[in-house]
Structures are given as structure tokens and as C-alpha cells.
Amino acid sequence: MGRSPCCDKLGLKKGPWTPEEDQKLLAYIEEHGHGSWRALPIKAGLQRCGKSCRLRWTNYLRPDIKRGKFSLQEEQTIIQLHALLGNRWSAIATHLPKRTDNEIKNYWNTHLKKRLAKMGIDPVTHKPKNDSVLTSTDGGQSKNAANLSHMAQWESARLEAEARLVRQSKLISTFSNSFQAQKPEFATTSSTIHKPVGPARCLDVLKSWNGWGDATEAANASVSVVGIGGDLGSPTSTLSSSVCDGGTMKEDWKQQLQVPFSTEDLLDTSSFQSTWATESVTGNCSEHVPSGNFVEKFTDLLLSNSSAGRRSEDGGESDNGGGSDYYENNKNYWDNILNLVNSSPPDSPIF
């Protein structure tokens, strides 16, 4: 595998960019586009390697970059997406228009990570560091914590599968569009094929969790999960059919997405499969249903404390919340994620 020669070997300049260099790069790209990054420095008259030019452009010079302080909304978005996606900065960046992955990564490492740690939340797992907080009230909570983790893994794998489908559907779309131009009589069929792909309706499972205890919302979520497959009537059955039974689950997705894809597309992560296999997936599915109680605590810790921290920074009083606030924060957390997903850019690699 060939790697680009190091800048040192070519005697190219390293380190901070000067305004003159910025100007040269900017002027060249504005006139010609970047084209091949490797060839760009020579053409633009820069003593830099292509990689350095690309980084300078994508992280600093690009005109659609927003600089300055992150808003509370942006912070929440980053935390929520990090809980879901981990250190996949580029994926997170697609949901924060005008912010670069580098900027988000830096902000996470210098601000958010520390803030979560301060609140006693593990910034890697997004779980309270001291699980006894959870287990003290209910012996089964740690199991639920594990379940949540597994669900997150599962969702993550699903997102990756969907990302592949989006790419695949783009190809199909490109093909069918050109085909339609020649054969308009096939328009209906082909539009049916790629219609469901658009802004993917992800995290419906999470939505159904969120609606736990809220029959109406849960029922809506179940419709969403099952999609064209029908209404199962209860959130439990939604999860049971679409998550616990591998075969049924995949069929549901096939129906919902209406794009041909293989089992391997969905479950090609062996570790993920084994995770589920070892947790008696084939047995009582309700074991994998995270209790609303746990999710409440988890999300409350995550966001209430975060906003409390922000409030206290602003001089306000922190509100650790009683019952209704507790529930509201939990609801808001997942709602925010769902909003993010639903408003995702169509070219997002993840959603």
C-alpha cells in the first residue's frame, strides 16, 4: 500500500500557514477548484504537500466554515451524536453544518469530554462512571445498562448498513434517472425503488424506547419501525419483531427501505452478532428491552447535568429535576437525536 511521501523527504514547508500561502491557495482553488491535491501545490506555487493544502482548505479556508464559540445546541448535538457514533468525527460533523471534524474533535477533547468527566459520566461510554448509582435502586439495572450498550451497538451497526444502502441507492438512482430519461414508462417502478431512501428514518427503535410508558407515542414509533409492514400495536412487539428475531427484523427493513440488500449488509460485524448471541436473543426478548427507568437516569445524567453546568456557568441555579422534569429531559434527549436524524443532510454518510 503506497503512502504519500513525507513532506520532509521532499523538502517541503511545514508548520503554520502564512497569510501569503493562504492567499495563494485560496486564489488557486477559487479559480480552478482543488482537483488533485497532490498536483495542487506545484500549480498554485506553494512549497507544501498536497495533504497540508487539503487540510488547510477543509479546516480553515473553506468559505462555508463557521468559526467561534459553539452554541448550546451544537454542544448537545455533539454529545448526543458522540453517544451514538463514538469518535466518528466526520460523521458527527455532517450534522453540524459549517463545523469541521477537526474543530469538533478539538472541542470535544478540550471542553465536552472534561465536562462530562466532571459530572461523573464516562465520556467514552456516556454512562455514569459509578454504576452503583444505578444498581443500588434495582439489582437488574446493570443488566439494563448492558442492554443499552448492546442496543447502541446494534443501532450503530444498523446505521452503517443504512449508510451502505444510501450509497447503493444513489447508484441505483443515478442509473434509473438516466434510464427514465430514455424509458419514461418505467418511471413509477423506479421511483418506488428509491423513494424510501431519502432522509433515512433511523433510530426508530430509540424513538420507541423514548415512548416507553407513553402508549400513543410508542404506537407511533412502532408504525415507524415496522414501516410498511403494519402496526403491531405495542412498543414491545415492535422491538420484539424487529430486533429480537433476526429474520423478521431484516425483512422489516427490507420492506421499509425497499432496496435489495443482503443479510451480510446488515449483520456483517461478527462481534456484534456474538454480542447478541450470548445474550439469549432467541429467548425472552423482553430481556433486551431497556427499562424506561434506566434510560431516564442515563439521559438525565447526560443532559440535565450538562445544562445545569451551563446554567451554573451563567450564574443560574442548577435544576436536578423532580419527576416531570426528569421525564421531560429524557424525552427531549431522544427527541433531539431524532430531530437531528430527520433533519440530516441528504448526503450524510450515516443518516
Place this chain on the structure above:
DNA sequence: AATTCCGTCAACCGCATTACC
């Protein structure tokens, strides 16, 4: 005023992935 410490962030490094021959 000088020095040290610490937080921030632009830039680099090197591995992974994709594209191309």
C-alpha cells in the same frame, strides 16, 4: 516583570479505505 503552568487549536502523522491501472 519574569517565569511557569495550562488550555486551546492548527497542523502533522500514519493507518485505513477507495480508486485506478
Place this chain on the structure above:
DNA sequence: GGGTAATGCGGTTGACGGAAT
């Protein structure tokens, strides 16, 4: 199918500026 080049990505580094001593 294999090798190479190009690009993407995430982790890490180091320069810089401000606060603390």
C-alpha cells in the same frame, strides 16, 4: 486479483496566548 496512488480519517503534537505564581 494485485499493486500503487490518492484521499479520508482519527489520534497526537507543539506553538501560542493568557492566567497564575
